Amino acid sequence: xxxxxxxxxxxxxxxxxxxxxxxxxxxxxxxxxxxxxxxxxxxxxxxxxxxxxxxxxxxxxxxxxxxxxxxxxxxxxxxxxxxxxxxxxxxxxxxxxxxxxxxxxxxxxxxxxxxxxxxxxxxxxxxxxxxxxxxxxxxxxxxxxxxxxxxxxxxxxxxxxxxxxxxxxxxxxxxxxxxxxxxxxxxxxxxxxxxxxxxxxxxxxxxxxxxxxxxxxxxxxxxxxxxxxxxxxxxxxxxxxxxxxxxxxxxxxxxxxxxxxxxxxxxxxxxxxxxxxxxxxxxxxxxxxxxxxxxx
Amino acid sequence: xxxxxxxxxxxxxxxxxxxxxxxxxxxxxxxxxxxxxxxxxxxxxxxxxxxxxxxxxxxxxxxxxxxxxxxxxxxxxxxxxxxxxxxxxxxxxxxxxxxxxxxxxxxxxxxxxxxxxxxxxxxxxxxxxxxxxxxxxxxxxxxxxxxxxxxxxxxxxxxxxxxxxxxxxxxxxxxxxxxxxxxxxxxxxxxxxxxxxxxxxxxxxxxxxxx
Numbered sequence: 215x216x217x218x219x220x221x222x223x224x225x226x227x228x229x230x231x232x233x234x235x236x237x238x239x240x241x242x243x244x245x246x247x248x249x250x251x252x253x254x255x256x257x258x259x260x261x262x263x264x265x266x267x268x269x270x271x272x273x274x275x276x277x278x279x280x281x282x283x284x285x286x287x288x289x290x291x292x293x294x295x296x297x298x299x300x301x302x303x304x305x306x307x308x309x310x311x312x313x314x315x316x317x318x319x320x321x322x323x324x325x326x327x328x329x330x331x332x333x334x335x336x337x338x339x340x341x342x343x344x345x346x347x348x349x350x351x352x353x354x355x356x357x358x359x360x361x362x363x364x365x366x367x368x369x370x371x372x373x374x375x376x377x378x379x380x381x382x383x384x385x386x387x388x389x390x391x392x393x394x395x396x397x398x399x400x401x402x403x404x405x406x407x408x409x410x411x412x413x414x415x416x417x418x419x420x421x422x423x424x425x426x427x428x429x430x431x432x433x434x435x436x437x438x439x440x441x442x443x444x445x446x447x448x449x450x451x452x453x454x455x456x457x458x459x460x461x462x463x464x465x466x467x468x469x470x471x472x473x474x475x476x477x478x479x480x481x482x483x484x485x486x487x488x489x490x491x492x493x494x495x496x497x498x499x500x501x502x503x504x505x506x507x508x509x510x
Numbered sequence: 511x512x513x514x515x516x517x518x519x520x521x522x523x524x525x526x527x528x529x530x531x532x533x534x535x536x537x538x539x540x541x542x543x544x545x546x547x548x549x550x551x552x553x554x555x556x557x558x559x560x561x562x563x564x565x566x567x568x569x570x571x572x573x574x575x576x577x578x579x580x581x582x583x584x585x586x587x588x589x590x591x592x593x594x595x596x597x598x599x600x601x602x603x604x605x606x607x608x609x610x611x612x613x614x615x616x617x618x619x620x621x622x623x624x625x626x627x628x629x630x631x632x633x634x635x636x637x638x639x640x641x642x643x644x645x646x647x648x649x650x651x652x653x654x655x656x657x658x659x660x661x662x663x664x665x666x667x668x669x670x671x672x673x674x675x676x677x678x679x680x681x682x683x684x685x686x687x688x689x690x691x692x693x694x695x696x697x698x699x700x701x702x703x704x705x706x707x708x709x710x711x712x713x714x715x716x717x718x719x720x721x
Contacts, residue, residue, distance in 0.1 A: 229720070267578035268720050291581035302576030304517070304567055306524050311517075319513030319580055368579070 218276070219243050219366045219398030220264060225273035227263055234259060234422040237273070241415065243365075244395040246388065248409030248430075249402035250489050251419035257402040258299065260419065261370050264400070265296065278366060292321055295359030299371040301351045305344035309337055309354055320362035331357035335380075348375035356384060360391070367391060369401040373408050381405070385412050406486040418489055425492050430485070437488055438480035440469045450474065457491035468492070514582060514590040521564045522594060529556045533602060537609030541616050552606070557599030558640030561591040562660060566653040575721045584719075588649060588712045592641065592705075599637040606633060628691035635694070635701035636667065642701065642708035650715040 220241040227234045234256050241247045251257045262268045264275055266283030275282035280290045303312055309332055317323045332339055335353040337346075346354065352375055359367060367388065373381045388399050389412045403409055409416065416433055418425040426433070437456065440447075444465045447455060454473035459466045468491035471480055483491075533556065540549035568574055577587055607630050614621045643663045648656035 262575075262578065262721070265579055267575070269718075288581050288583055291579070294579070296576075296579030298572075298576055298579065300572050300575070302568075302572035302574070304521055304571050304573060307517070307520065311520060315513045315517045317513070318516055319582070 217243055219245075219278060220247075220400060221274075221276040222264075223274045225260075225263065225275060226271045227259065227268065228271055229259065229268075232256065232259070232422060234263070237422075237424050239417055239424060239427045241398050241400055243398050244392060245414040246392050246399040246401065246412050247415040247417060247427075248406075248413035248485075249400060249417050249419060250406055250409060250485070251402070252404075252493065254421075255419040256422040257419055258370055259422075261298075261368055261400070261402065264368065265291075265294070292362070293365040295362065295364035295367045297352070297355040297359045297367070297369045297372040299374070301355035303343045303351075303354070305342065307343050308341055309339045309343075309357075312343070312354065312358065313339075316358055316361065322362045324361055324363060327363070328357060328361035331361060335383075349377060349380055352376055353380065353384075356387070360387070365397055367397070367399040367401075369399065369403075371403055372401065373403055373405055381408060388412055406484075406489060410485045416485060418492060420493050433488070434483065434485070436470060436472065437468055437483050438471050439483045439487065439491075440467045440474070440478060440480050441465070442467070457494070459491070459494070511582065511586045511590055513580075514577075514586060515593065518561075518564050518590055518594045519597070521567055522560050522598060525563050525567060526556075526560045526598075529560070529602075532556065533605055533609075537605075537612065540609065541613045555636065555640070557602040557637055558595065558644070560598040561595045561641055562644060562648060562653070562656070564594065565591060565648050565656075569653045578721070584717045585713045588716045589709070591645060592709050592712070595641040595645075599634075603630065603633055603637060624691055628694040631694040631698040635698040638698075638701040638705040639663075640667070642705040646708050646711045646715055649712040649719065 218240050220239070222240070223238050225234055225237040232254070237260070239247075249257050249260070259268065263270055264277060264282055266275075266287050269283065277287075278290050278293055280287060282290075307315075313325065313328050316328070317325060329339075331337075332354075335357060337350060337354055337357065343351065343354070352372060356369075356372060359369075369388070373384055376384060385408050388401065391397050392399055401409065401413070410430070413430050415427065416430045417427040428436075442465060444460060447458065447465055447467055450469070451473050454469050455467050456470060457468040468483060468488065469480060474480065533552075536549045536552045543549060574587070607626070610626070610629075611621060613619075640663060644656065644659045647659035650656075
């Protein structure tokens with residue numbers, strides 16, 4: 215039995231000026247992987263490649279042990295729940311009609327479970343989808359994604375637009391989903407705090423390249439933040455500084471704890487800080503180019 | 511594919527249900543205007559618009575991207591629109607023919623069965639041609655650019671009708687170019703073939719399309 219929900223090797227895909235380059239990552243079953251990246255980093259492109267909705271230029275993608283986009287991939291999708299960044303139900307349909315469409319779409323559709331989700335999430339079954347708030351639309355997307363009892367959940371910015379309480383409920387639901395060791399979740403989000411709560415693995419994507427993909431706890435253990443005068447950084451061993459932010463008052467640097475001399479005052483780093491340091495703190499050219507893209 | 515079909519039928523009824531009312535109005539007009547039976551056949555011509563309207567709605571709400579996550583193939587997503595077209599135009603064609611016969615009964619006109627069958631075949635052919643000519647463009651370029659093909663087909667149809675001088679169906683017009691019955695059936699066969707080719711072409715286009 216395959217122990218990985220997703221296995222990607224040397225994936226390449228070019229779309230106009232943007233490209234995903236030699237991306238490899240593995241999501242083991244029973245785990246939650248957070249995909250972090252700024253707008254345009256390639257998160258949605260990667261997710262659509264995983265779903266076989268885009269044709270890859272090179273490399274391989276296996277989902278639940280089958281080649282993505284292959285002939286029998288339709289049956290694999292029976293075991294995947296997807297919540298895209300925009301839930302594409304027709305505006306005039308309501309949750310009840312959505313349920314009747316999905317009942318005829320998924321072989322394992324559980325109508326009672328769907329109705330339970332609608333009730334738990336306080337979603338009015340007869341209200342047209344166009345009258346739902348963004349948060350309600352997302353909740354309906356999540357309810358649909360979970361009601362056919364999938365093995366793999368793929369969520370593209372699924373918690374965006376939810377109020378803090380609903381976000382917490384959704385995040386808890388995803389955590390509960392992976393209690394079953396055969397289940398896995400791939401979730402992309404700008405809200406790194408949510409990912410920090412629930413993820414086992416973190417993948418940082420920047421301009422189509424995977425900056426890193428590691429276990430979250432190991433990552434947070436490996437890196438720390440060092441605040442010191444600018445000249446103190448020069449004396450550190452090569453490779454110890456992964457990123458830095460300079461200010462008139464000194465330097466904040468993302469450092470690898472294992473490469474630092476003993477006794478240096480290193481504070482813990484959050485995932486958000488880690489990501490910002492990696493993207494913005496890797497040299498002036500990189501920073502300038504990122505800011506150009508980000509604020510374009 | 512049942513789920514897709516249920517969704518499309520709902521959308522068709524929701525957004526194109528008014529066509530049924532317009533169809534009845536046109537049949538009424540054909541009865542009122544004793545000189546022109548063409549109005550009775552107009553309702554069937556609306557059917558070709560239905561899959562295009564549903565596709566426009568799909569694009570607007572980003573259903574296409576969403577459906578890529580569902581256990582459907584791109585070929586099924588295309589096929590459902592062609593099936594929807596068939597499901598809409600068969601009843602509308604029957605309604606048109608029934609409307610024409612009602613008109614004939616009300617106006618006490620004689621109906622030539624052979625001519626009526628040939629006209630119905632012509633009507634079916636036109637209805638097959640309409641989606642056959644437009645849907646591949648919609649699947650290749652999307653609803654916005656695909657509309658150009660839609661207007662081109664409408665324009666070509668009316669130019670064709672004007673060129674033939676067809677002013678009435680089922681009964682001799684003032685001076686129309688007579689279309690022999692066998693030609694209508696050959697035309698229907700060609701339209702069916704084109705419909706099948708169009709179906710395959712759309713599948714091919716849509717498999718390659720990236721959102």
